[in-house]
Amino acid sequence: MVEHYDVAVIGAGPSGAAAALHSVRRGFETVLIDSAEFPRDKTCGDGLTPRGLHQLNQLGVEVNSSYRNKGLKLHGFGTSATAPWPSTYPCVEGTALQRHRLDALLVDASVAAGAHLLTGEPATDPRLEGNRLVEFRVGEKKIRAKEVIVADGVRSTFGQKLGRIWHKGEVFGIAARSYCESPFSEEPWMHSHVELRDEEGVVQPGYGWIFPIGDGSVNLGCGALSTNKRPAKVNTKKLLSQYASQQRAEWQLGDEKFITSAALPMGGAVSNVAGANWMIIGDAAACVNPLNGEGIDYGLETAALATEILGTNKDLTLVWPDLLRQHYGEAFMLARTLARVLTYPQFLPLAGPIGLRGPMHVAARLMGNLITEEDRDFTARLWRTAGTAVSTARAGSPLWDSTF
Numbered sequence: 001m002v003e004h005y006d007v008a009v010i011g012a013g014p015s016g017a018a019a020a021l022h023s024v025r026r027g028f029e030t031v032l033i034d035s036a037e038f039p040r041d042k043t044c045g046d047g048l049t050p051r052g053l054h055q056l057n058q059l060g061v062e063v064n065s066s067y068r069n070k071g072l073k074l075h076g077f078g079t080s081a082t083a084p085w086p087s088t089y090p091c092v093e094g095t096a097l098q099r100h101r102l103d104a105l106l107v108d109a110s111v112a113a114g115a116h117l118l119t120g121e122p123a124t125d126p127r128l129e130g131n132r133l134v135e136f137r138v139g140e141k142k143i144r145a146k147e148v149i150v151a152d153g154v155r156s157t158f159g160q161k162l163g164r165i166w167h168k169g170e171v172f173g174i175a176a177r178s179y180c181e182s183p184f185s186e187e188p189w190m191h192s193h194v195e196l197r198d199e200e201g202v203v204q205p206g207y208g209w210i211f212p213i214g215d216g217s218v219n220l221g222c223g224a225l226s227t228n229k230r231p232a233k234v235n236t237k238k239l240l241s242q243y244a245s246q247q248r249a250e251w252q253l254g255d256e257k258f259i260t261s262a263a264l265p266m267g268g269a270v271s272n273v274a275g276a277n278w279m280i281i282g283d284a285a286a287c288v289n290p291l292n293g294e295g296i297d298y299g300l301e302t303a304a305l306a307t308e309i310l311g312t313n314k315d316l317t318l319v320w321p322d323l324l325r326q327h328y329g330e331a332f333m334l335a336r337t338l339a340r341v342l343t344y345p346q347f348l349p350l351a352g353p354i355g356l357r358g359p360m361h362v363a364a365r366l367m368g369n370l371i372t373e374e375d376r377d378f379t380a381r382l383w384r385t386a387g388t389a390v391s392t393a394r395a396g397s398p399l400w401d402s403t404f
């Protein structure tokens with residue numbers, strides 16, 4: 001049985017479902033494929049920055065929860081700081097929504113717009129002619145599509161078969177999340193604890209978070225930064241439980257439930273993200289901010305970007321990574337370099353206290369992924385200048401390069 005489409009999207013997380021939605025709206029016969037049945041859970045902090053919420057607004061997808069937050073509260077090294085979301089960004093509020101709800105919302109929206117949905121079986125067996133993807137399978141079905149968007153998440157099992165390589169010499173995240181009941185579930189701030197200590201009291205290169213989600217519970221988790229050379233010697237699930245016990249009294253937390261963990265590629269540290277007629281987006285393309293582990297916003301944005309070049313009959317092999325580098329290259333390279341410095345155990349205890357006493361509007365913009373290309377103010381210019389300098393110094397480091 002062979003099915004023909006203009007566009008096939010593999011993976012129906014936020015990146016893939018948003019890509020399918022954009023694609024049908026642009027008039028392409030589109031199929032959206034996921035190995036899971038929806039609604040399904042996904043290991044995540046559930047935090048949606050104004051940047052993510054802005055993308056959802058652009059898509060016309062309304063978050064079906066009234067909970068909204070005003071910014072970040074950062075804690076650690078004997079101090080706390082409040083960083084409201086900047087008033088200059090097109091969307092001035094953030095939220096947090098459990099992923100089984102957010103992802104189902106997006107899948108439903110793409111189906112309502114006209115996407116065909118195939119769930120419950122993975123996409124497998126890509127057949128390539130050169131680096132053109134001519135066919136693949138979903139169970140018994142053979143799928144042929146003129147263009148394919150691959151949004152199959154951190155492991156990118158399908159992407160790997162197309163040649164995608166994750167460079168673990170560059171910084172990557174390891175993180176765990178849980179849900180705890182709390183009477184402070186409506187608290188309108190996302191909380192991050194940047195002084196995260198393990199059992200021996202050693203500061204870890206990462207942070208703990210408590211993101212209220214407005215449904216009687218909070219998403220509580222922690223993440224650490226790692227590289228192959230300096231692996232974070234930490235069991236994230238244990239660290240999470242320790243962090244929960246430190247915060248239990250203040251937040252009146254119930255037990256940690258549904259604990260899951262995952263590793264995530266960051267800052268564009270992958271190669272071979274496109275072939276003649278296929279593009280990799282979202283987590284699979286390491287579109288995650290190395291400074292905060294957030295990727296839903298980038299997933300939604302890369303979905304929009306990729307669908308803009310569908311149907312142009314261009315060979316996408318170099319076009320897609322070039323576009324990614326234009327939009328995110330310098331910022332990701334800078335964030336990746338800063339994050340790498342954080343994996344040196346001496347650094348955080350020295351820099352953390354200074355950072356927390358620095359200008360909080362800058363922290364909110366960095367931690368909330370809220371410096372965009374359009375911004376022309378001092379912070380944005382400084383960020384971009386540093387990005388250009390670091391990118392020049394680190395030319396040759398993997399950044400969506402192609403070996404095809």
Ligand SMILES: Cc1cc2nc3c(=O)[nH]c(=O)nc-3n(C[C@H](O)[C@H](O)[C@H](O)COP(=O)(O)OP(=O)(O)OC[C@H]3O[C@@H](n4cnc5c(N)ncnc54)[C@H](O)[C@@H]3O)c2cc1C
Pocket residue numbers: 010011012013014015016033034035036042043044045046047048049052121122123124151152153154156157158175176177221261262263264281282283284287288293294295296297299
């Ligand atoms: C602990 C943790 C906390 C995080 N917290 C946040 C946060 O608070 N805010 C934030 O913005 N980001 C956060 N992130 C990152 C965020 O989860 C990801 O950036 C986001 O899920 C990326 O979406 P995606 O659509 O690219 O991938 P995913 O959401 O992983 O979706 C990939 C989909 O592909 C499907 N799939 C995989 N292989 C196949 C196949 N062969 N065939 C068909 N389907 C396939 C999977 O079933 C899945 O549904 C966190 C990550 C972790 C690990």
